[in-house]
Amino acid sequence: MKILVDENMPYVEPLFGDLGDIIPVNGRTLTAEQVREADVLLVRSVTKVNAELLSGNNKLKFVGSATIGTDHVDLTYLAERNIPFSNAPGCNATAVGEFAFIAMLELAQRFNSPLKGKVVGIVGAGNTGTATAKCLQAYGIKVLLNDPIKAAEGDPRSFVSLDTIMAQADIISLHVPITRTGEHKTKHLFDEARLKALKPNTWLVNCCRGDVIDNQALIKVKQQRDDLKLVLDVWEGEPTPLPELVPLAEFATPHIAGYSLEGKARGTFMLYQNLCQLLNITADKSLLDLLPTFNIKAVELATAPNEKALLQLARFVYDLRDDDKMFRNTFLNENGFDTMRKNHQHRREFSALALAYDGQSEVDWLSNLGFSGVGQ
Ligand SMILES: NC(=O)C1=CN([C@@H]2O[C@H](COP(=O)(O)OP(=O)(O)OC[C@H]3O[C@@H](n4cnc5c(N)ncnc54)[C@H](O)[C@@H]3O)[C@@H](O)[C@H]2O)C=CC1
Numbered sequence: 001m002k003i004l005v006d007e008n009m010p011y012v013e014p015l016f017g018d019l020g021d022i023i024p025v026n027g028r029t030l031t032a033e034q035v036r037e038a039d040v041l042l043v044r045s046v047t048k049v050n051a052e053l054l055s056g057n058n059k060l061k062f063v064g065s066a067t068i069g070t071d072h073v074d075l076t077y078l079a080e081r082n083i084p085f086s087n088a089p090g091c092n093a094t095a096v097g098e099f100a101f102i103a104m105l106e107l108a109q110r111f112n113s114p115l116k117g118k119v120v121g122i123v124g125a126g127n128t129g130t131a132t133a134k135c136l137q138a139y140g141i142k143v144l145l146n147d148p149i150k151a152a153e154g155d156p157r158s159f160v161s162l163d164t165i166m167a168q169a170d171i172i173s174l175h176v177p178i179t180r181t182g183e184h185k186t187k188h189l190f191d192e193a194r195l196k197a198l199k200p201n202t203w204l205v206n207c208c209r210g211d212v213i214d215n216q217a218l219i220k221v222k223q224q225r226d227d228l229k230l231v232l233d234v235w236e237g238e239p240t241p242l243p244e245l246v247p248l249a250e251f252a253t254p255h256i257a258g259y260s261l262e263g264k265a266r267g268t269f270m271l272y273q274n275l276c277q278l279l280n281i282t283a284d285k286s287l288l289d290l291l292p293t294f295n296i297k298a299v300e301l302a303t304a305p306n307e308k309a310l311l312q313l314a315r316f317v318y319d320l321r322d323d324d325k326m327f328r329n330t331f332l333n334e335n336g337f338d339t340m341r342k343n344h345q346h347r348r349e350f351s352a353l354a355l356a357y358d359g360q361s362e363v364d365w366l367s368n369l370g371f372s373g374v375g376q
């Protein structure tokens, strides 16, 4: 069996090695010719999976995408050809939630304006929005959720309108899929008018898809409004963001909000489980065996951490400043955006770090945030 795999998908060899010949490919430049003889195709978000790519292949048994988003896949075409497909819903939701939370802590430190006491509006209350809310609520932050689709479906949480978020939130974090049609379309949901209407000193975080914000309009508005602070992980026109926009963001990264080792491993593992099910074989590998041990065994806390100390703890697992600096220095290089993504391997989730502390009840919120071993 020929298994064609995006070369940026980790843990493929230990999971799929027994199932066939693994052929790594560049997902961004993958051609129909390369795919012609594949039995299984495993992609990430940079590969457009459509008739143009697949029409020359008549033996494909499975297409998997180790991602949450499916906007790069023509699902209708796959269904018409009866090619089984699965993505990996929720695989990197914790990574995105922690990324957004850490970015907010970093902004708070940089501008000497504590996160504690602020109100955060989450637009899109699915897996990644909920993971972000979970971190914020563990830390005692008031969260407003906007998701008209979930609200209409009867989700029991409280929802507010986007206008309420615009009026009340100090920070807005975006967690919607990109959709281009329909009542709730998200393309340019934040257009020039909405960007201009952001209340003074708003922090805007985008780690869903670049074109949820009109990037040209964002440049225009930001150039006139120094009070707005931006965290941008995703960009219109990836892998070539508008060069004028990058310096306007406080934190800028190349679509790596979901790139914890745990999140990436989960993505590959979910595809492994799905393929095993399809082939009717037992999935006998374990996700835990894939992850390396974390290089810090445990951190002993003398007292419950204040916000500054919490940021220090967060930086042990992920120092966003490093990625921001590297991105600014390299994004204009040839393939700079993709090279940084390809080599990104260092990030862990809060759960990788064990905390030791005597009086457990005072720091329950740290275990709610996701850290391990609190009070042990
Ligand atoms: N930067 C990164 O590395 C990553 C980016 N993503 C992006 O984030 C998106 C969201 O991921 P999940 O939360 O896992 O998806 P999800 O499908 O679990 O949740 C998305 C939510 O957005 C809601 N929604 C749709 N249109 C809306 C609108 N107009 N206003 C408010 N809410 C709306 C939906 O009802 C749904 O509850 C993905 O589709 C993907 O594009 C996901 C993972 C990593």
Ligand SMILES: O=C(O)C(=O)[C@H](O)COP(=O)(O)O
Residues within 6 Å of the ligand: 008, 043, 044, 045, 046, 066, 067, 068, 069, 070, 092, 255, 258, 259
């Ligand atoms: O899961 C998604 O959706 C994402 O946006 C991915 O985290 C993006 O990573 P790649 O699939 O492009 O490596």
